[in-house]
Amino acid sequence: MSDTERKLAAPSGFARWISIVLHPFAVFIGLTMISVRVLAPQAFWSALCGVAVAVLVSWAFVAQRRRGGHWSTVDASHPSERPLLYAVLLVVLAVCWWWMRERAAPMGQGILAVAAMLVAAALLNRWIKLSLHMASLAFAGVSLFSLQPALAIVALLLLPLLAWSRLKLARHTRAETIGGALLGAAFACGLQVLAG
Secondary structure: OOHHHHHHHHHHHHHHHHHHHOOHHHHHHHHHHHHHHHHOHHHHHHHHHHHHHHHHHHHHHHHHHHHOOOOOOOOOOOHHHHHHHHHHHHHHHHHHHHHHHHHOOOHHHHHHHHHHHHHHHHHHOOOOOOOHHHHHHHHHHHHHOOOOHHHHHHHHHHHHHHHHHHHHOOOOOHHHHHHHHHHHHHHHHHHHHHHO
């Protein structure tokens, strides 16, 4: 690789790194652990096990779809790849809700809010492939305001960097990144209203 090729590839490498670090799985693991520590500390280890299994099952599904040639990327980048992703994620969330219902009851509303957000994204998928990366980070940022305001600000300040990453990698359009962020923020605001 020439120096010029390396310089051109470097932003894509950085964009990919940002996309991985702020992947919805990573964001929701972090949000879950922070939320459980604040709302139901007695259930920390149960929640950690539950979210770890949920992410492993989800990631195994994603990896199988990619390796099998069914998806063009691990991000389910084509709108036609999304319906099955949404279905699997909703089943995983239903199991998480069932697992957490008695162990960490305060987490139930958050799980239902995320499920509702995914249903909305799935319904809109016919017209726009909203960025789940952006939706997840915006959801986490707004949700954290009542739990850890400093972390909420950090999450929200990372949104432009994540949007740049998703655009640089050509996974989304500007409208899809903005729409994803608005979707996540809206459902997190709804959660805040419901949680009181």
